[in-house]
Amino acid sequence: MLMAESDYSFDIIVVGAGPVGLSFAASLAQSKLKVALVEAQALERLANPAFDGREIALTHASIRILRELGAWDIIPASDKSPLRGARVLNGSSGFALRVDAPRACGEPLGILVPNCRIRDALFKIVRMRDQPELLCGHSVIDATTSHKGAVVRLSDGMQLSARLVVAADSRLSPTRDLLGIGADINRLGHSMLICRVRHERDHHHVATEWFDHHQTIAMLPLGEGVSSLLLTLPSSDVDRLLAFSDELFVRELTKRCRGRLGEMTLASNRHTYPLVTTWAHEFRAPSAALIGDAAIGMHPVTAHGFNIGLSSQKQLADAILTASRDGRDIADPDMLHGYERRLRLSAAPLYHGTNMLVRLYSSERLTARLARHAALRFAQHFPLIRHGISAMLKR
Ligand SMILES: Cc1cc2nc3c(=O)[nH]c(=O)nc-3n(C[C@H](O)[C@H](O)[C@H](O)COP(=O)(O)OP(=O)(O)OC[C@H]3O[C@@H](n4cnc5c(N)ncnc54)[C@H](O)[C@@H]3O)c2cc1C
Missing domain, CATH: 3.50.50.60 (FAD/NAD(P)-binding domain)
Structure with missing residues (x-):
């Protein structure tokens, strides 16, 4: 026509x-x-x-x-997962910066939706x-x-x-x-590998951002016993993990998470995103x-x-x-x-x-590691900073 x-x-x-x-x-x-x-x-x-x-x-x-x-x-209610808090970890330190939704208002910090x-x-x-x-x-x-x-x-x-x-x-x-x-x-040379996992431990609807040595892991709480895992690594390492069988891949994930979520099984296929800002x-x-x-x-x-x-x-x-x-x-x-x-x-x-x-949290230099440790402790002791982050999310 x-x-x-x-x-x-x-x-x-x-x-x-x-x-x-x-x-x-x-x-x-x-x-x-x-x-x-x-x-x-x-x-x-x-x-x-x-x-x-x-x-x-x-x-x-x-x-x-x-x-x-x-x-x-x-959007179905079953696809809306409340985020009640977040914690930030640095390397092998047991210290965590916590950002929580204020109890008084009863509202979550935000809502996760696919x-x-x-x-x-x-x-x-x-x-x-x-x-x-x-x-x-x-x-x-x-x-x-x-x-x-x-x-x-x-x-x-x-x-x-x-x-x-x-x-x-x-x-x-x-x-x-x-x-x-x-x-x-800005091509960062790193990629993010993402998948959903079912796990043993309760996530209490709290997200974890863990800046570990040579890797960053984010754990986003979804339904009961299910989280989204986001692993950031140099792109060549991500390609290597993608080639693993499901069984080998889950074993590798559990090892990298050092058992934080307990035993895990895969709950979705894997997706990768090269990081470019x-x-x-x-x-x-x-x-x-x-x-x-x-x-x-x-x-x-x-x-x-x-x-x-x-x-x-x-x-x-x-x-x-x-x-x-x-x-x-x-x-x-x-x-x-x-x-x-x-x-x-x-x-x-x-x-x-x-x-x-x-830049601060992906550097392996000793000065950067010390600076980020100090930054987390500083933020924890200044409620204004934590409340500021929480208020920004809830705006
Ligand atoms: C791993 C990951 C996690 C994220 N998590 C969050 C989060 O928690 N919170 C948050 O706020 N954001 C998050 N983001 C960011 C968010 O996904 C993006 O900001 C958002 O998708 C951008 O949407 P957009 O529509 O601008 O672009 P896109 O989603 O990139 O869509 C662009 C569209 O344009 C089309 N297109 C491209 N070229 C052409 C062309 N020449 N002609 C016609 N069509 C074309 C494509 O097919 C596509 O459909 C995340 C991103 C990633 C990678």
């Missing part, structure tokens, strides 16, 4: 239907704006997102946004509405913008135009490159903006990538919706500049703070 020229013309083209692109499209869904959502993956994969190992620790602010979008109630369930819920919301138009199974291979608008070409040759293009196509965003926006890309030099260009990991790709250790992405999409969507309601330009350069400034200010401390923490 032939398409009219107007079929290829939109107010906004969103590139990437990851959790942030989907939430941005959902945020705009009730407006009159004509939106296209372009995604490289096939529609069936979007409609049935596979488990990818990631358990996303959602802050209360993120839960509020998901609730406003209608996605929170779609990434695939977040994607699934947001996709259902997007499908329920007339907008956006979903163009799946096509990658963006060219994008040009000027102050007048954006033109985007897809891998099947289709050409789309819009007043604004918004890139949400991952931390290595091809659209960001096509727009000529540079980024600090990114910070785009600009979060906007004429008639273009970046959201989610395309703007800021956080190290997962502080569990804030999606939380920042969700808040970034809301900031941009709110500005666009206000401009559209007031009959103003939805790609107004001052508006995009304001979005960039707010995101930079709110995310820079977390991004740089996380990177500093990673």
Whole structure:
């Protein structure tokens, strides 16, 4: 069937239907704006997102946004695991820094939800509405913008135009490159190996972050007797562990965890993520903006990538919706500049703070080991620091 020229013309083209692109499209869904959502993956994969190992620790602010979008109630209760506290361990020291949810309010620090369930819920919301138009199974291979608008070409040759293009196509965003926006890309040479395990000991819904010698292990509490284990190692070591049989792999995990969770069995397949952090030099260009990991790709250790992405999409969507309601330009350069400034200010401390923490806690130098031991003890004796961390998560 032939398409009219107007079929290829939109107010906004969103590139990437990851959790942030989907939430941005959902945020705009009730407006009159004509939106296209372009995604490289096939529609069936979007409609049935596979488990990818990631358990996303959602802050209360993120839960509020998901609730406003209608996605929170779609996520089954059995996939929501409360996080009641966290402890941080250093090497073989028996000392642990504890961060707990204040008892008085009875609320957890945050809630862990599998990434695939977040994607699934947001996709259902997007499908329920007339907008956006979903163009799946096509990658963006060219994008040009000027102050007048954006033109985007897809891998099947289709050409789309819009007043604004918004890139949400991952931390290595091809659209960001096509727009000529540079980024600090930091490949850490380490990878994260993730799997779910069933274990003997109770986790009491407390997460553990253990900066051990030559490895970092995070244990995230899920259902009763089930945790997600995240093992960070040099990428070559992760490749070696991936080749192990299940039996050998579990034995190796139990040894590396030094029996902290007791006997373990595998409860999922294994997933790996090479660790790359990114910070785009600009979060906007004429008639273009970046959201989610395309703007800021956080190290997962502080569990804030999606939380920042969700808040970034809301900031941009709110500005666009206000401009559209007031009959103003939805790609107004001052508006995009304001979005960039707010995101930079709110995310820079977390991004740089996380990177500093990673450097301090992955160094094997004696000075670094002593410094991190001192830092944990210092934080434990200053309730303001622990309460600050707890308040930040509960914001
Ligand atoms: C191991 C791990 C654990 C994490 N844990 C947490 C946590 O606890 N809390 C938290 O807040 N965050 C966490 N994060 C971060 C979080 O997963 C990311 O911030 C989030 O997925 C970013 O979403 P996004 O939509 O911006 O990008 P992505 O999820 O990367 O999605 C990008 C989408 O764009 C599509 N795409 C790419 N290129 C193109 C193209 N050219 N054309 C069309 N489509 C394209 C892709 O197919 C994909 O669907 C974790 C990350 C990792 C790796």
